[in-house]
Amino acid sequence: MRNDEVLIKVEGVSKKFCKSLKRSLWYGLGDIFRSVLGIKNPEILRKDEFWAVKDVSFEVRRGECLGLIGHNGAGKSTLLKMLNGLIRPDEGRIEMRGKVGALIELGAGFNPVLTGRENVYNNGAILGFSKAEIDYKFDDIVNFAEMEEFVDMPVQNYSSGMKVRLGFAIAAQLEPDVLILDEVLAVGDSDFRVKCFNHIYKVISKSAVVFVSHSIPQLTRICDKLGLLEKGNLLKYGNGVGDIIFYYTKALKQEKHTKTNEIQNILIKKFWIKETDNPVGKELTFGKSYFIQFELDLCGKAIYNDLKILITVNDATENNVLQLIENIEFTSGKLNLYKFEFQNANFNAGRYFITASILEGDKGKFLSVQRNITFFDVKNYLPGYASVFLIPHKITHEIKK
Numbered sequence: 001m002r003n004d005e006v007l008i009k010v011e012g013v014s015k016k017f018c019k020s021l022k023r024s025l026w027y028g029l030g031d032i033f034r035s036v037l038g039i040k041n042p043e044i045l046r047k048d049e050f051w052a053v054k055d056v057s058f059e060v061r062r063g064e065c066l067g068l069i070g071h072n073g074a075g076k077s078t079l080l081k082m083l084n085g086l087i088r089p090d091e092g093r094i095e096m097r098g099k100v101g102a103l104i105e106l107g108a109g110f111n112p113v114l115t116g117r118e119n120v121y122n123n124g125a126i127l128g129f130s131k132a133e134i135d136y137k138f139d140d141i142v143n144f145a146e147m148e149e150f151v152d153m154p155v156q157n158y159s160s161g162m163k164v165r166l167g168f169a170i171a172a173q174l175e176p177d178v179l180i181l182d183e184v185l186a187v188g189d190s191d192f193r194v195k196c197f198n199h200i201y202k203v204i205s206k207s208a209v210v211f212v213s214h215s216i217p218q219l220t221r222i223c224d225k226l227g228l229l230e231k232g233n234l235l236k237y238g239n240g241v242g243d244i245i246f247y248y249t250k251a252l253k254q255e256k257h258t259k260t261n262e263i264q265n266i267l268i269k270k271f272w273i274k275e276t277d278n279p280v281g282k283e284l285t286f287g288k289s290y291f292i293q294f295e296l297d298l299c300g301k302a303i304y305n306d307l308k309i310l311i312t313v314n315d316a317t318e319n320n321v322l323q324l325i326e327n328i329e330f331t332s333g334k335l336n337l338y339k340f341e342f343q344n345a346n347f348n349a350g351r352y353f354i355t356a357s358i359l360e361g362d363k364g365k366f367l368s369v370q371r372n373i374t375f376f377d378v379k380n381y382l383p384g385y386a387s388v389f390l391i392p393h394k395i396t397h398e399i400k401k
């Protein structure tokens, strides 16, 4: 077993689908007929057909984890299904070496009328394991899934989370050479997800992993390579995880993060986040200094005491990245301007959205909340990309006698 051998090789793979069921049946019949006669199927798209995956090439070595990212319908699951042999590509070649464990669609691969126990043996056999090998691993699988009580119940009565638990436990505990994981993992509860990720870390060193997720923190945590799919095309691919995330989040449609003004007793009139050296654009460079500036105006005649500003930064997938709360002085009847200055933009690459709120008093009564008041992009030149925010720090080093 070589440490860096290529376990997945995908060369020019394409898959087309047809939007019309009736036509797709006709085309299917025609294709079968042609293949019996040894005639090549048409390479051009017929009416209602489209490329779900188009001319995709990549490889994954043992010890590598490739993350696939892309908008809904980009072709990620179709690609995984081709890797797992559930569907055949129309063009190109896929070479898989060793045993392949996969968790693709919820419940896919399970026979619903069979019990969990029977499904473990069925799936293990499909993966190429002997009965003795599955016997040896059976308790580990059931313990990992925490399904001891339900292992003799038909899978059709399992909850979504239970199916994911058992599916992941089978795919991962049998230690396949290739592990394919679709985002179904997200269905499991947070305890189980943590357990899965701990297990994936262990598996990665010995396997080639392909992982689909919409969660940027998840992808950046475990993947050393990313592939960005858009309308079936592999738009970006490689080890530059930060650059690919930056490209992807920058392309996110802005309307998903429309500005909302929920409470409006006091008005945040203007809000800027700018790089000190570039006060024009909305782009910060990792490590460079930047500032946040905003104006407050009073609506009505009320007098406010003990005001605070709360600034929350969310990444493009709605994860709360950080929060800043600060007391502010306020003079009624005037436009008040505030400026925060920061030494280093320690955010990793991507697009971020700011929610700004004004609070009053010890109990923090919200006077104004403006969601997605603005956004900013961060360019990252760091070689790695593992977290959303890097903590500024000072390191000391001494050599002891």
Ligand SMILES: Nc1ncnc2c1ncn2[C@@H]1O[C@H](COP(=O)(O)OP(=O)(O)OP(=O)(O)O)[C@@H](O)[C@H]1O
Pocket (backbone or CB within 6 Å): 017, 018, 019, 052, 070, 071, 072, 073, 074, 075, 076, 077, 078, 079
């Ligand atoms: N069996 C099928 N017949 C026809 N069209 C299909 C079939 N399976 C998938 N598609 C279409 O292929 C395209 C790619 O779908 P796919 O499920 O691979 O996307 P995805 O990137 O996994 O999306 P999501 O993030 O929503 O899971 C979509 O337009 C989908 O409607």
